[in-house]
Amino acid sequence: MHKELLADIGEKELIKRLAEYMPKNQVSDDCAFVKTKNKNLLINTDSLVENIHFNDDTITALDIGWKAVACNVSDLISSGCSKVIGVNIGLIVPSNTDWIWIKDLYTGINLALKHFGGLILGGDCSVGKEKVISITALGTQGEIKLRRNSCKPKEIILTTGIHGLSKLGLMIKNKTIFDSDISLTDSLINSSLQQFCKPKLKPKFLKKVLKARPDKNSKIIGCTDSSDGLFQALLDLATESNCKAIIDYAKIPKHKNWPKGNKWDEYYFFGGEDYELVFSLPRKWANNLLSEDKTIKEIGYFIKGEGSVTFENCDNKKLFKNKSFSHY
Numbered sequence: 116m117h118k119e120l121l122a123d124i125g126e127k128e129l130i131k132r133l134a135e136y137m138p139k140n141q142v143s144d145d146c147a148f149v150k151t152k153n154k155n156l157l158i159n160t161d162s163l164v165e166n167i168h169f170n171d172d173t174i175t176a177l178d179i180g181w182k183a184v185a186c187n188v189s190d191l192i193s194s195g196c197s198k199v200i201g202v203n204i205g206l207i208v209p210s211n212t213d214w215i216w217i218k219d220l221y222t223g224i225n226l227a228l229k230h231f232g233g234l235i236l237g238g239d240c241s242v243g244k245e246k247v248i249s250i251t252a253l254g255t256q257g258e259i260k261l262r263r264n265s266c267k268p269k270e271i272i273l274t275t276g277i278h279g280l281s282k283l284g285l286m287i288k289n290k291t292i293f294d295s296d297i298s299l300t301d302s303l304i305n306s307s308l309q310q311f312c313k314p315k316l317k318p319k320f321l322k323k324v325l326k327a328r329p330d331k332n333s334k335i336i337g338c339t340d341s342s343d344g345l346f347q348a349l350l351d352l353a354t355e356s357n358c359k360a361i362i363d364y365a366k367i368p369k370h371k372n373w374p375k376g377n378k379w380d381e382y383y384f385f386g387g388e389d390y391e392l393v394f395s396l397p398r399k400w401a402n403n404l405l406s407e408d409k410t411i412k413e414i415g416y417f418i419k420g421e422g423s424v425t426f427e428n429c430d431n432k433k434l435f436k437n438k439s440f441s442h443y
Contacts, residue, residue, distance in 0.1 A: 145339075146194040148256065155256035159190040162205075162249040173288040176216045178312040179248065180223020182388075185314050186342060187252035188231045189390040193340040195321055197257030199231055204238035205249035212246070220248065231318060257321045259334055261394065266337030266356035270395035272415040273404070275317050277368045278345040279379075282386025284311025303372040314390050324396075327403035338394035346384040348393040349424045359420030364429035368412040377431045384434065 149156040284307035341348040353360040
């Protein structure tokens with residue numbers, strides 16, 4: 116009998132199968148929602164694995180600590196977190212790891228927590244063949260729930276910023292050789308390295324959404340982050356909400372010096388680790404928010420239809436046949 120390997124079934128199918136052991140809709144979002152007597156909680160776990168997510172040649176321990184917190188807090192924010200409570204840290208390292216590496220890692224974690232809020236609550240340490248930093252972050256659920264399955268037909272699709280920078284930052288760190296006709300500006304290089312090493316998040320997003328809300332009875336909107344790339348974020352929203360996303364390629368926000376070409380479109384849509392928010396709102400609400408925050412951009416809309424993503428004004432027909440990022 117043929118064995119089913121993780122490489123065969125992929126990450127999404129694995130999550131689908133694991134969901135059978137959990138309450139309904141528990142894996143629709145990255146965060147778990149826990150209802151308590153006083154405060155409703157959001158709980159998220161993300162792991163960074165050596166030679167999968169990082170290595171010593173591309174990123175310092177200090178920046179790994181920042182990113183380990185950032186990727187968790189990004190999931191909290193994209194679920195509507197109003198306050199970060201703190202993190203639990205699972206640390207696996209080889210026995211020959213230099214203490215300075217661990218010290219720098221925890222310094223980076225504390226710098227991120229000082230910026231985003233929260234404290235180190237505890238954790239566990241173990242020896243292993245490769246370094247693994249697994250963080251569980253806790254936060255309080257805000258007034259509005261942000262969920263992947265809450266987009267609706269006729270709603271406007273928006274994003275909080277540009278994508279592709281983290282991917283380019285990784286390529287620069289890896290000393291990737293670009294085509295001879297490609298010239299990267301200092302501005303693009305600096306922005307890319309910043310986003311790769313020490314990603315910025317949108318901690319004030321919920322407050323801006325609340326301020327722009329025309330109907331105080333609205334308590335839930337569709338939202339996710341672009342940790343696995345912009346295309347995957349759009350596909351997750353469409354699939355979970357059972358809507359068809361129509362994206363206007365001409366409206367996609369890019370860095371002013373982002374190169375043109377099919378390969379650069381691939382980096383942009385499938386790069387990942389940008390941690391921008393991708394979400395949908397009714398037209399009036401969207402217009403209010405767009406007036407409030409000029410960095411937020413309208414990129415499309417939802418219609419009735421099977422969960423999928425279609426692009427308008429895009430000449431690169433082969434681009435969206437690419438596979439999104441998978442951990443397996």
